[in-house]
Amino acid sequence: MKKGIGKSHSKIILIGEHSVVYGYPAIAIPLKKIGIECIVEEAKSSYFHNKTDTLSVALFTALKYLKKENAKIKYKVTSQIPPKRGMGSSAAVSIAAIRAVFDYFEENLDDELLEKLVHAAEIVAHKTPSGLDAKTCLSDKAIKFIKNKGFSYIDLNLGAYLVIADTGIYGNTGEAIQNVKNLGSKADISLKKLGKLTDEIIKILTENIESKEEKVDKIGKIMTKANTELGNLNITIEKTDLFVKTAIENGASGAKISGGGLGGCVIALAKNLKIVEKIKDELLKCGAENIWVEKI
């Protein structure tokens, strides 16, 4: 039977979520071990055309581009990416679905076109996507990203670990972006500070003078400062505040919410595996639903 397969991995934002929507830089890291696969197959009818969820919209966007709107296909998605947790599930599902449709019709798809189609699908999930999620889900390496200006690869090489802890609470990127918008000019100071904090991390990463441990401590402190600013933007919640505090009390160099916010994940930076284990234990006691560790 005719079949198309598409895959994508997930991502985590180190710093710069929300401020990236306003033109400031962000740093994001692909999570290559946490992925999603979409399989498209021939069917008797298609039943997703009128649905507005990201996956259906992505499938339809791809079909429309290929002028195959009337094609009868069904899909199956297998995902390790928890939805609405700031790990790029909506960008990743769109990438996997669009790739699957193009594979099904044996059509070529380069990353530029893929990003355009993902963007169109993501607009449904949250109205003003910066493009950061899609770019990171398509990248093999950490990136520095500026909306409408492009991206560059970043060599983190910190010999440290990011502990990614899921609060188990669905974040809502669309609502979070709206919260920031609603603050009007009151958000300006925090957005600007977030941009500055991101630049500081980029500077530390490119500096050659410090030991890795010093770098990690400096970056951690900046992450915690960023969390304060994200709190000022009304996108943190009690449980993420608790996770941040607990991680730092147990040896993290710093911690912050990651992604759209209003739930989702907290990331904590740990210098070594002993600290990782301690943070993991304590966050599980605080109600973390899932924990991933990424070497950076």
Ligand SMILES: C[C@@](O)(CCO)CC(=O)[O-]
């Ligand atoms: C909140 C945000 O900055 C990150 C969502 O993962 C939105 C975006 O960049 O499109």
